[in-house]
Amino acid sequence: MWITISKIGAYLASPLSLVLLLIAIGLILTLFVSRRGGICVVFAAALLLTLASSPPVANRLVMALEEKYPVSPLEQYEPVETLVILGGSINMPQGKRIYTELMEGSDRVLHGFRLFKAARASRILLSGGNIDRVAWKQSEASLVARLLMEWGVPENLIDIEGDSQTTYENALNTAAFLQRNGIGDGPVLLVTSAIHMPRSVAVFRAAGVNVIPAPTDITVLDTRYDGLFGWLPSIGALGATSRAVHEYIGLCVYWIRGWL
Secondary structure, eight states: OHHHHHHHHHHHTSHHHHHHHHHHHHHHHHHHTOHHHHHHHHHHHHHHHHHHTOHHHHHHHHHHHHTSSOOOOGGGSOOEEEEEEESOOEEOOBTTBOSOEEOGGGHHHHHHHHHHHTTSEEEEEEEOOOSOTTTOOSOHHHHHHHHHHHTTOOGGGEEEEOOOOSHHHHHHHHHHHHHHTTOTTSOEEEEOBTTTHHHHHHHHHHTTOOEEEOOBOOOOOOOOOOSGGGTSOOHHHHHHHHHHHHHHHHHHHHHHTTOO
């Protein structure tokens, strides 16, 4: 139930959804209540869309999250027993897609693989469940495990936690796995996208997991804009703003629910 509510809430809270909602409200006001009031609401929707799709706005919102835990060279990470790679990195095989395919967040898997090859961890724990139990017949973690094995990681060094559907469940299930396997309070490397790392670190530490952040998937390199086109609204900026807003709302909801 909570998964459905969170998905609906995330959709309604996205900038594009808010813009569409404001436009609908504005049209209703214009037709049935107040033409001037309706026009004002539609103008507010246009302003919100412009701001949300503005590269300077998007980049500032994303950088505030991505810069909280800086990326470090592989050799600077303390060697640990386990590294944890969170889900959200692949497209499931379904329909015309007969093989697992990488998506934007697949840097998580690549970075985890690099850390493992650099001997920064002895084992890999994959945490990611099956969000759509109808379309997806296997957990994301099990499919990522196959991908890592294709890259040469021994099967006996990969552990699968395939029940989590949220970051909160990632943390709880990882904590339980570490306790069962005698790792307990020992440090683990946590690999996820940089924009997702602040929420992940907070909820994992609240669950009692001693994590060392190992962020990847950096999307904003700097905030310099060359020429007019660097300032014009774009689809890419709108997507970046939406991802950042999702994380900020997630932090607020997790704090309210006492998960941080």
